[in-house]
Amino acid sequence: MAIAVAKQPANNRSRRTRRLPYLLIAPAALLMLGFIAYPMISVLYYSLQDYNVTKPWRNGFAGMSNFTRIFTDDPRFWHSLDFSLRWVVVEIGLQLVIGLALALLVNQTFVGRGMSRALVFSPWAVSGVLTTTIWMLLYNPSTGMTRYLADAGIGSYGHSLLSDPHTVFWAAVLAELWRGVPFFAILLLADLQSIPKDLYEAASVDGASRLRQLFHITLPHLKDAIVLSTLLRAVWEFNNVDLLYTLTGGGPAGQTTTLPLYVANTGLDGHDFGYASALTTVAFVILLFFSVLYLRLSKFGGDRA
Amino acid sequence: MTAALVEEGALIPSAAVPRPGRRRRGRGPTDGPPRWQIYLPLGLYLLFTLVPFYWMLLFAVRPDGSTSLVPWPATGAHFDKVWNDRSFGIFFQNSMLVGVATLVLTTVVALSGGYALARFRFKGRTAFLIALLCSQFVPGALMLVPLFQIFRHLQLINSLWSVVISETVFQLPLSVILLSGFIRGIPEALEEAAWVDGCSRLRAFFAVVLPMLRPGLVAVGSFAFVHSWNHFLFALMFLSEQDKQTIPVGLNTLIGADSVDLGALAAGGVIAAVPVVVVFAFIQKWLITGFSAGAVKG
Numbered sequence: 001m002a003i004a005v006a007k008q009p010a011n012n013r014s015r016r017t018r019r020l021p022y023l024l025i026a027p028a029a030l031l032m033l034g035f036i037a038y039p040m041i042s043v044l045y046y047s048l049q050d051y052n053v054t055k056p057w058r059n060g061f062a063g064m065s066n067f068t069r070i071f072t073d074d075p076r077f078w079h080s081l082d083f084s085l086r087w088v089v090v091e092i093g094l095q096l097v098i099g100l101a102l103a104l105l106v107n108q109t110f111v112g113r114g115m116s117r118a119l120v121f122s123p124w125a126v127s128g129v130l131t132t133t134i135w136m137l138l139y140n141p142s143t144g145m146t147r148y149l150a151d152a153g154i155g156s157y158g159h160s161l162l163s164d165p166h167t168v169f170w171a172a173v174l175a176e177l178w179r180g181v182p183f184f185a186i187l188l189l190a191d192l193q194s195i196p197k198d199l200y201e202a203a204s205v206d207g208a209s210r211l212r213q214l215f216h217i218t219l220p221h222l223k224d225a226i227v228l229s230t231l232l233r234a235v236w237e238f239n240n241v242d243l244l245y246t247l248t249g250g251g252p253a254g255q256t257t258t259l260p261l262y263v264a265n266t267g268l269d270g271h272d273f274g275y276a277s278a279l280t281t282v283a284f285v286i287l288l289f290f291s292v293l294y295l296r297l298s299k300f301g302g303d304r305a
Numbered sequence: 306m307t308a309a310l311v312e313e314g315a316l317i318p319s320a321a322v323p324r325p326g327r328r329r330r331g332r333g334p335t336d337g338p339p340r341w342q343i344y345l346p347l348g349l350y351l352l353f354t355l356v357p358f359y360w361m362l363l364f365a366v367r368p369d370g371s372t373s374l375v376p377w378p379a380t381g382a383h384f385d386k387v388w389n390d391r392s393f394g395i396f397f398q399n400s401m402l403v404g405v406a407t408l409v410l411t412t413v414v415a416l417s418g419g420y421a422l423a424r425f426r427f428k429g430r431t432a433f434l435i436a437l438l439c440s441q442f443v444p445g446a447l448m449l450v451p452l453f454q455i456f457r458h459l460q461l462i463n464s465l466w467s468v469v470i471s472e473t474v475f476q477l478p479l480s481v482i483l484l485s486g487f488i489r490g491i492p493e494a495l496e497e498a499a500w501v502d503g504c505s506r507l508r509a510f511f512a513v514v515l516p517m518l519r520p521g522l523v524a525v526g527s528f529a530f531v532h533s534w535n536h537f538l539f540a541l542m543f544l545s546e547q548d549k550q551t552i553p554v555g556l557n558t559l560i561g562a563d564s565v566d567l568g569a570l571a572a573g574g575v576i577a578a579v580p581v582v583v584v585f586a587f588i589q590k591w592l593i594t595g596f597s598a599g600a601v602k603g
Contacts, residue, residue: 021421021425031414031473036474106347118586120351122354125584130577133559133560134358148374186592241538264447264449276450
C-alpha cells in the first residue's frame with residue numbers, strides 16, 4: 001500500500017466536526033437510498049406478487065409461485081442464464097489475455113509509443129450502441145467487410161453473420177472484444193508501471209530470461225489487479241445489455257438473450273412486472289455471490305490504518 | 306499535476322534522483338524484445354482497432370451507391386440529413402445537457418462523500434463503503450421498472466432530469482471510491498498547516514486539496530461524462546418524446562429502421578463519437594496515472 005495515510009489527529013474536536021462526515025456523505029447516501037435501495041426493495045416486494053398491467057384482475061399476493069415457475073417451468077430462464085455465463089466466460093477470458101498482452105506490449109520503450117497507446121485504447125470510450133453501429137456496417141452482407149472478404153475468397157456472398165445461428169455468437173463476441181480489451185489494457189498497464197525497474201535489472205543480472213521474468217516478477221505483481229479487474233468486468237459484462245440489445249436484439253430465436261435482457265423483455269415488453277421482479281431477484285443472488293467473492297479477494301475497507 | 310508527481314514519488318522513492326544504472330537501459334541484458342516482436346503484433350492489433358473506425362468514416366462521407374474504399378470524393382449529405390431530418394441536432398444538445406449535468410452533479414456529490422471517507426473515521430463508515438461496493442453490482446437494466454415508477458411518481462418522465470439522476474446514481478459509487486483514494490494520497494499535514502494559519506476547513510479544502518486533486522477530478526468528471534453520453538437504456542425508457550431523446554437513442558432508432566440507411570447511420574455514429582473522442586484524447590494520459598493513483602487498489 002503505497003499511500004501514506006495520515007493518522008486521524010483529533011477524535012475529540014467539537015461536536016460540529018463530529019457531525020461533519022455525516023453531512024458530507026448525506027447527498028451520496030440519500031441519492032443511493034432513493035434510487036438504488038428503494039427500487040431494490042420494491043423489486044423484492046413485487047417478486048412475491050402477481051403484477052401484470054395487462055392482466056390486472058390477477059394481481060395480488062403470489063407467494064413463491066414466481067420463483068417456482070422460474071426454476072421448474074421456464075426453459076428460457078435456463079437458456080438465458082446459460083448464455084450469460086458462456087458470454088461472460090468467453091468475453092472475460094479473451095479480454096484478459098489480449099488486454100494483458102497489449103499492456104505488456106505498450107509498456108515497452110519504442111518509437112511511437114504514446115500515439116500507439118492512444119490509438120489502441122480509443123475504443124474504451126465507445127458506447128455499446130456505437131459499437132453496434134460500427135459492426136453493423138462491417139457485418140452488412142451486401143456492403144460490409146464480409147463482402148470484401150468474400151471477394152478475397154473468405155466466406156461467402158450475401159451471408160449475414162448476425163442472423164446465422166452458427167456465427168452470431170462469435171460475431172457478437174468479436175464486436176464486444178473490440179471495445180472491451182482496452183479496459184483491461186489500461187488497468188493492467190497502470191499496474192505494470194508501478195513495478196520497480198530494479199527488480200528486472202536484478203533478475204537479468206542473475207540471468208533470468210524474459211519469459212521467467214514475466215512469470216516470476218510481472219504476473220505475481222499484477223495478481224491483485226488481474227483478480228479485481230476480472231471480477232469487476234465480469235459483473236459488468238453480465239449486467240450490460242446495450243450491445244446485445246441493439247446488435248442482435250437477443251436473436252436469432254433467443255440465441256443471444258442474456259439474463260438481464262430476458263428480464264428487460266419480460267418486464268417492459270411483456271408487462272409482467274411480478275415475474276420480471278422475481279427474475280431480477282434471482283439475478284441479484286447470482287451477482288451477490290460475485291460481490292462477496294470480490295470483497296473477500298480485495299479485502300476492501302478492511303484494516304487500513 | 307502536482308498530485309500525480311507526489312503519487313509517483315511515493316511509489317518509486319528514487320524516481321526524482323537520476324540513478325547511474327538508468328543510462329545503460331537500451332543496451333545490456335535489460336534490453337526489451339527485438340523491434341519486430343513489438344511492431345508486428347502492435348500493427349495487427351492497430352488494424353483490428355482502426356479498421357472499424359475507418360469503415361464508419363468511409364460510409365459517413367461516401368455518396369450513396371459508391372463502392373469506393375477511399376473517402377473521396379467526400380459528401381456532407383449524410384451529415385446534413387442526420388443532423389436536420391433525423392433530429393440529431395436536438396439529440397446532440399440533449400446529450401450534451403445530460404452529460405454536463407451528470408458530470409457536475411456526480412463530481413460535487415462524490416467529492417463531498419470521498420472527502421468524508423478519506424479524512425474521517427466515523428460510525429457507519431464501513432457500512433457506507435460496503436454499500437458503495439455492493440451497488441456496483443446492481444444491474445441498471447434490472448432497475449428499469451421500479452425506477453420508471455419512481456420517476457412517474459415524481460413527474461420526471463420525459464424530463465432530462467430523470468436520466469441525469471439515474472446516470473449520477475449509478476456513477477456515484479465508483480466516483481466516491483476513486484476520489485477518496487485521490488484525497489487520501491494528499492498529505493493531511495498540508496491541510497493542517499492551513500488550519501494553523503487560520504483557514505477554516507472549507508477554505509483549506511479549496512486552497513490546498515482542490516488544486517492537488519486535479520487528476521482525480523479530471524478522471525471522475527470525464528468518466529461521468531463519457532458514461533452518461535454513451536448510456537442508452539435509461540434515456541430509451543424515460544424519454545419517449547422525440548425532442549427529448551439523446552444520441553444513443555437516435556442511433557438505436559436508425560439501427561432498428563426497416564431498411565437501414567447505412568450512410569445516415571454512419572454519419573450519426575461519427576456525431577456520437579466526436580465528443581467522447583475529444584474527451585478521450587484529452588484524458589488518456591491521465592487515465593493511466595488516475596488508475597495507478599491507488600484508486601483501484603483502494
